Amino acid sequence: MEVKIEDISYQGNGVGRCNGKVVFVPHVDVGEVVDVDVVDNKSSYCTAKVNTILEKSACRQTPPCKYFGLCRGCDFQHLNYEREIQLKKKILCDQFKKVGYKSDIEVVRSEKRFGYRNKIRLTFKKGSLGYNAEGKLVDIDECLLADEKIKAAVRDVRAFLKERRLKNLQSVTFRSGDESVMIAFLFDKTEEVDFSPLYKYKICAAIGDVLESEGTEVWQINRTEVFKTVGDFNLSVGAKSFFQVNDEIAQRLYEFVVNKVRGGTIVNAYSGQGVLTNILAQKCERVIGVECEEESHKLAQKIRLGNVTNLCAKVEDVLEELTTDEKVDAIVLDPAREGCDKKVLDAIKSAKIEKIVYISCNFATLIRDLKLLQEDYAIDDVRAFDMFPNTANIETVAELTYKGEE
Ligand SMILES: C[S@@+](CC[C@H](N)C(=O)[O-])C[C@H]1O[C@@H](n2cnc3c(N)ncnc32)[C@H](O)[C@@H]1O
Incomplete structure (x- = not known):
């Protein structure tokens, strides 16, 4: 059947319509007309794969990898990088409209489109x-x-x-x-x-x-x-510890985050092996890193600067007490794909922390958490970093400021 691709889903699939039903088609571009075969027909939508391209995008290219479409790791190798970035920007802007953020969102390009994964x-x-x-x-x-x-x-x-x-x-x-x-x-x-x-x-x-x-x-x-x-730090990364997969983009992400905090006491929640904690500590009076994975915590202790305290704990278990004991000026959140536990967001709101810098690799959970924070916080700035070129994943940073008592 013939489908005109009208949009792009947050998973990187083209979105079209056929007989009133939404059709998701991988590896296409918005504006293309394609003949597809249905792969999975659900009651409210179907997924399909391209048979023939009837009207082709000018941004198409031959995918460099022989496994593209087979291994399912990449979503955009059939398009040039310029177009990939445009589509990611569109996906992000559409998502952020759900929380009333209508400004333009810059997507920082990766220097390497291939060969970037560590x-x-x-x-x-x-x-x-x-x-x-x-x-x-x-x-x-x-x-x-x-x-x-x-x-x-x-x-x-x-x-x-x-x-x-x-x-x-x-x-x-x-x-x-x-x-x-x-x-x-x-x-x-x-x-x-x-x-x-x-x-x-x-x-x-x-x-x-x-x-x-x-x-x-x-x-x-x-x-x-x-x-x-990384910057001024020599760190060790263990088999179990998290480390951002694209070194160049990780550096630029950290620079952006550090520029968003002014100083004072900072909580770096979900702090991994501690590199961002230390980069923040070079600018701020005191930084408290919170990480529950033991190996990462031990590695963070090895490179700890003098004004850093690292806690090996779940953020949801310690944040309320931490913010009761002392005034926290800003919190950096960088949770795993699941986003933050509601207890974390409640503790931030009741402590009235002035600044939140939320780093996320999954905007479904980011948007969910921003919806909860929005009663008390305004979204000031959003920037995306292309940590994962060729795939639909995007690393996003949102800066929020406490609205104050109304
Ligand atoms: C996306 S990584 C961020 C790491 C770090 N910010 C960086 O840039 O390298 C998320 C980290 O949160 C940790 N983590 C996951 N759930 C947690 C929780 N409930 N409390 C504390 N740490 C958690 C993981 O072990 C992982 O190191």
Whole structure:
């Protein structure tokens, strides 16, 4: 059937209509007319895939990656970067209208559209190593989003796995530091493996369902961390700790955040391995970092500046007490995709913290949380950072100021 693409969804799919029903089509551009085959027909909408492009966008290009459309990792490789940024801007502006924010939103471009990722995770199943696309494993020999060091490590790990029959391996995580790559092998059950052919890398292993889970213990084969330089700080990043995936954009994001706070006492909530806490501490009198993941907390303690306190706790469990004990001038929030617990937002509102800088990689939960904060806070500025080129994910920062007593 023929569909004209009228809009773009926040998941990066084209949106059209056919017989009164909404049709979602991946890998198209707004304005294109396409002939599609329905893949999934639901009662209120359907998803479809392109058969033929009848009216083609001038922004189309040949996707550089041979797995585009197969591994489901990328959404925009069929368009040039200019157009990708325009579409992301449109998606963001549409989302922010839901909270009454109508100003233009700048999307800061990544210097690298490919080769920017300092971390990838590949699934291992029946001898294949690749990405999971809706339950089907797509074996890949190279991911164009990964940086060069990771690409080389993937080649070596593939060769290593080819020569062995590993029964219980479920995934391999690659993370690059300034000079080296850490490779974390995650198993279902214990297995004897001689990793020595890979000792030019930093190898660690774990047993569990998810590497980052609380119960998953990471044991060292030859190292469990890589070293990275961010601004003035040399930090180590562990197998379980969070680190922004695009180094260049992370730096620019941190600069933007720091410029939004004036000084005084700052809470850096969801603080990870502590780099942003320290960057804030260079400008402010006192910074309190709150992070619940133990490995990240320990790494943050290693690089802690003198005016920093790091708490290993859930933000929702400590923020109310923290803001009762002392005056907090600003809070930086950078939660995981789930957004903030309501207790966190309530504690901020009752403490009447003057400034909130909210960093988010998921604007569905960002918008949800902004709706709750809006009674007491005005949205002053929004900026997006293209942390994840080629994919529909966008890193967004919103600056909010307390409206004061009315
Ligand atoms: C998106 S990362 C942000 C890390 C840091 N701001 C950075 O730029 O590297 C979110 C962090 O929040 C932590 N986290 C998740 N839920 C939490 C909670 N309820 N309380 C405290 N930390 C939490 C995660 O372990 C992770 O390190």
